[in-house]
Amino acid sequence: MQEQPGKPWSAFEEKVASALKQTGRYVHTPGTAGDEEQANLSGAFLLWLFTTQDIAHPILHIANVTFPDACDLRAHTADRHFEFCDCHFLGELDLRHLRVRQLILDGSDFAGTVKMNGAKIEQGILANGAHFHELVLQAADLGGNLELTDARLDKPLRAYQLRVAKSVFIREGTVLPGANLVNAQIGSHCQFRGARISGELDLTGAVIDGELQFGQAGKDPIQWAADASLSLRNVRARSFGARLSDFRRGADYVPVDLAGFSFEDFAAASLKDNVSLAHESPKELLKWIRRSEAASSVFDPKPYVELAHALEKAGQTETARKIRIGLGWRQTAKAHISPLARLGQFISGVFIGFGHAPWKALSLFLIVFLAGMFHAYVASFGYDFRPLTSTIAIDSARISLENSIPLVEFADLPDRDLCGQASGLSCHEVTSLDHLLFDVQKILSLLLASYFVAAVTGYATMRRTD
Template structure:
């Protein structure tokens, strides 16, 4: 333990101010002398040893009656490592505009509010720490730790398994661990909100695996400019949060992972830029993600794949330019869809172009999967738009046809042309009317020969044509007359064949439609 006589002048000022919570400001009046980036050049008159700060926070100078002890220091060059690992700290720490020579170690510590703003810090280790209050690092530069006993890659801000009863403020903060983990916070419990607005920059992966964020994560305008070792910019796998806000120019040059994340309210990418890692890496991976409201209206289509397999949302908002060339949708479930057009959000129903757009959206998914079509058709039916649902199911059958054998594709084309796979039964009526007209005109221009002279009903071209087309029962015309003209006889055979084909197609198509509806 240091004695008072061993303290330097700025350290004595800090020692004397601590019991009353007074701030010690070592900054000069000249702005050029207070640039934190050049804090390593500050002289003894602005230098405070980290050991002095640690002793004060551990109760070396007790509080005055009627005052709240607090360490407040501005404009200082802090030498040595601020080692508070495992400590029980009853006082808040406020550092503003300071340059720290070495890292801050809060491993397993229990402390109060920690504020390090506008400062330069070579790493913060707070693994399994408990912070009663707020963690405020606004406008600071936090660089990677030289080493960490719990992370195998370089890390700038380590909060794994930590508990913060307040919020975390990272507005304007630059957290830098290129090729490593800018933030390692797996298992973090942050009872307040996490805000990363106002120019927040992360160089390296931001890891919040399994984090609990009931106050939400707000990253409007944040820039994740350098992906981690696996091309991941932000990892929120299995995290639980009230809100995830990646809007207003949020930029991720790497994969954003939300696998298994549960968002009780809003997940938004409005105005975001999702570049994805170089090559064929995905821009967004949200397998089995759950959210109430998903706003996917980025500033431009993501450069890589968007994976929503198994995800569930109550409300989906998107636009015609939201999606990349490849979208994984198998198992994606949503309660409603609203399209954003000219700044307005409207239900994506009641217009054929909306249906075509939705079908084209599903076609962006590799291969053939029936579930995305069934999901979309189910939503249209639930909203009372059965015609749109039938268009979607027809598109599903046409997509499925591509995966079949050549013989099955031929049957599929027949069903499509005649009854639209049962979803357009009126097509059979069109074919029947056209063939009836053809037969009536062709047979009415010629005279047939009776099978038995003087017997049978008189010849009627219309009835004779219908008798050929209807394979069940009989109208007495087909068996009573025959043709010596070879062309008309072949036309009769052709109409019989078409009658059987139309009947078979109608039965198959209607059966399929009834089974699906």
């Protein structure tokens, strides 16, 4: 039987072709072909598989054979599924702009580059447990999943502008020496949990309509190599599934560029199992975000804002509040603003936590009031507490209260000099410095009251607009 021009088929190729025509399947059992070298299928045979009209089966399954030759299948179209399981491809495969229903490559290894630029695979690529020297999927269009679970790549995955209708699974033991997934469009989930990653994993500008997952309950965290880094710059995801342990590399965090990264909420499964970023301490979350700032030359508040919003949706309002306060301090330190504006932000942080902790002003007000009361006594009597009576204590409190609420006029105020009530005991003259400290108390109290009103007003406005 001669199915191809040129070099005649080997007896093994004749056998495989016959099995495929009859059942659509051929699984080689080592030792049944005599000499193991006979379990080879040439590049010409592979080309015939993708172009022949002599096979009626919609699915072709071949397992445990070797393809020693390079093969050019550019722009070919085949209306069937191809399954090459546990096969060995020794030469380069040029599959650019190939159009087929599905490719299943589980357990196979590819010694040469597999080029699939612009390929259209209607139901996706499954290559779980496969080994690629180099895989190129630039601008490929996959109508199903891209599955590379427990796979291995020797060179970085090149998948710029990849389009995947369903999910991308690069997880659970996959060895990934970097990947270019810039501007990828992923219709469902994108998972990297448990992978072993080196080099740069670049997802810049990717759009993920499902969960971007770096970790899951009960699964090992990602192993990051010493040279590993991650870019989530301008990535948009519906949900985010991760733990801080999934970004750890030893005692520190792997460099992550979070500038422009946005997501709607944390993955529901992670929340249920109490193993998401929503369950991490605010201190560690802020440390992780600050670590990401090193990857960007310009300070970007968006990672803080997105994280705080997701935390609120997850019911972690206190953690969200602390993240927003942390953002305020980073903006005070990093933002390109005038010294006067920076001073205003600093005072806002100290007095009211940048509007997220207005009760701080009340606490500070109480401290200023008590300090003023103490000063009212010390200004007249020093640190001699023998003259202290309930009347002097009340008058000291009234003097401090008048200074603390300068816009309110109190009736029958006692004089700041309390010596008249000391019953002849020694007392001090109230000096100009003492009066200056009373004036400072008035200014501080006025500032505290102003910031407190502004914070409460802003909070009420925010609640109405949410």
